[in-house]
Amino acid sequence: MVHTLPPLPYGYDALEPAIDAETMRLHHDKHHQTYVDKFNVAVESLPRELRDRTPEELLTQLTTLTIDEKLRTAIRNHGGGHANHAFFWTIMGPKKEVDQTLVDDITTTWGSLEAFKKSFQEQSVGLFGSGWTWLVRDAKNALRIHTLPNQDSPLSYGLRPILALDLWEHAYYLKYQNKRADYIAAWWSVLKLLP
Ligand code: MN3
Numbered sequence: 295m296v297h298t299l300p301p302l303p304y305g306y307d308a309l310e311p312a313i314d315a316e317t318m319r320l321h322h323d324k325h326h327q328t329y330v331d332k333f334n335v336a337v338e339s340l341p342r343e344l345r346d347r348t349p350e351e352l353l354t355q356l357t358t359l360t361i362d363e364k365l366r367t368a369i370r371n372h373g374g375g376h377a378n379h380a381f382f383w384t385i386m387g388p389k390k391e392v393d394q395t396l397v398d399d400i401t402t403t404w405g406s407l408e409a410f411k412k413s414f415q416e417q418s419v420g421l422f423g424s425g426w427t428w429l430v431r432d433a434k435n436a437l438r439i440h441t442l443p444n445q446d447s448p449l450s451y452g453l454r455p456i457l458a459l460d461l462w463e464h465a466y467y468l469k470y471q472n473k474r475a476d477y478i479a480a481w482w483s484v485l486k487l488l489p
Contacts, residue, residue, distance in 0.1 A: 295346045297334055299322075299323075299326055304387055306319045314468065314469045317464075320464065322379075325464050326379040326380075340365065349376050349380075356447075356449075370447075371444060374444070377447055378458060381458055385458065387486040388484070392489050407488065415479070423443065425441055425446070426441070426445075426460055428448050428458050428459075429455075429458075431453065437456070461474065
């Protein structure tokens with residue numbers, strides 16, 4: 295299977311002013327494309343019986359695949375980079391499409407939407423280096439916030455992604471420079487699923 299870059303489901307400028315068009319163009323067309331290209335190189339080195347698996351399947355099985363460690367790292371980084379970005383584009387948009395069930399679950403878990411956002415924001419600001427903040431469901435379907443380094447996928451930890459925030463500098467540096475907290479605060483406005 296040859297993997298391809300999924301098109302953005304909206305225009306490059308659709309998330310302005312929270313995320314600027316130039317950042318979106320570079321992030322999608324260059325950064326995401328590079329993950330796809332390097333993932334395809336890694337897939338060519340996989341044993342034949344694994345080559346038709348989706349990135350999500352490979353990431354879910356990552357720790358148990360019988361492959362050498364260099365290849366496992368390539369799948370983790372580039373398969374993760376591809377899957378994480380493909381997911382990230384879909385949870386954002388120029389129009390809200392609020393998931394009321396999710397809002398209710400968040401409210402039950404954290405007490406209020408504001409308390410959830412505060413916790414998510416604090417963990418995002420506190421993440422050292424490059425990585426992502428995730429809202430996930432664990433094996434018991436409970437909601438949890440996790441930061442993960444680099445392009446690690448929650449799928450590799452038995453967790454199901456619900457929301458994701460890219461905290462690599464390439465996601466925000468053109469517009470926000472060192473002000474990661476401002477990027478995170480603005481991001482809520484383009485996250486479709488929550489008010
Ligand atoms: Mn990114």
